[in-house]
Amino acid sequence: MDSFASRIARAIRLDSAVYEEVEHDSNALSQAMLVVALSSVAAGIGVAPYLGIAGLFWALIGAFTGWLFWAAVIYFVGTRLLGTPNTSTNLGELLRVLGFASAPGFFRVFGVFTQIQELVFWVTGIWMLVAMVIAVRQALDFLSTVRAVGVCVIGWGLQILIVILLAKIGQVLYGASYPVP
Amino acid sequence: MLQWSFTFFIFALIAGLLGFTGIAAGAMEIAKILFVIFLALFLISLLVGILLVGTVKRP
Numbered sequence: 001m002d003s004f005a006s007r008i009a010r011a012i013r014l015d016s017a018v019y020e021e022v023e024h025d026s027n028a029l030s031q032a033m034l035v036v037a038l039s040s041v042a043a044g045i046g047v048a049p050y051l052g053i054a055g056l057f058w059a060l061i062g063a064f065t066g067w068l069f070w071a072a073v074i075y076f077v078g079t080r081l082l083g084t085p086n087t088s089t090n091l092g093e094l095l096r097v098l099g100f101a102s103a104p105g106f107f108r109v110f111g112v113f114t115q116i117q118e119l120v121f122w123v124t125g126i127w128m129l130v131a132m133v134i135a136v137r138q139a140l141d142f143l144s145t146v147r148a149v150g151v152c153v154i155g156w157g158l159q160i161l162i163v164i165l166l167a168k169i170g171q172v173l174y175g176a177s178y179p180v181p
Numbered sequence: 182m183l184q185w186s187f188t189f190f191i192f193a194l195i196a197g198l199l200g201f202t203g204i205a206a207g208a209m210e211i212a213k214i215l216f217v218i219f220l221a222l223f224l225i226s227l228l229v230g231i232l233l234v235g236t237v238k239r240p
Contacts, residue, residue: 004187005183005184005186005187006183008183008187009183009186009227009230009231012227012231013231038190038191038194041194041198042194044202045194045197045198045201045202048197048201048202049201052201052202052203053202053203053204056198056202106190109193109194109197109220110220112197112201112216
């Protein structure tokens with residue numbers, strides 16, 4: 001567990017070496033999964049004063065589906081659209097590094113103090129974004145951080161498009177009351 | 182130290198689950214107090230582990 005705790009601490013510190021390390025450690029998928037789960041439980045507790053147990057449930061569901069979906073999007077954009085000759089990755093590597101990139105989300109648990117909730121979620125959100133860019137840069141073997149930012153920006157755009165498309169399909173299937181973002 | 186930090190974080194999450202989600206209605210107040218204590222211990226041990234010691238052990 002010491003190695004796991006150390007990895008989490010280094011991921012929180014945005015140490016790029018730890019992302020490189022988990023990229024090459026094929027046994028780290030369960031650790032990455034645990035980081036995602038703990039981060040989402042922390043977020044669920046952070047919103048518990050408003051949403052109760054439902055917030056925790058949706059945080060868990062959202063975190064795991066988001067993690068899988070995001071890894072697939074980054075894989076597509078990073079290898080097909082913005083890949084370099086050095087780029088060599090697979091879905092497993094991306095799942096591992098992106099899982100550890102959610103470690104700063106542990107601090108979302110402080111959102112339970114409603115006076116600072118907004119600040120906590122803003123700060124941890126930005127922290128997680130920076131961690132994600134570093135994780136993407138390491139996983140896709142980019143030399144440029146700007147390219148990693150580009151992959152994330154295109155990925156977010158694609159993700160938003162797909163969510164809107166799915167919501168439109170839901171609206172067609174389940175009627176006009178279906179929420180479209 | 183980081184191992185302790187991780188342990189305190191897990192304890193804080195468990196106490197938070199019991200204290201803020203309504204799972205343990207009878208013990209909510211105690212769980213909330215424990216949550217704050219474990220959260221403080223988590224922060225202190227993490228800060229000591231990362232900032233003061235400055236050497237995060239690499240496996």
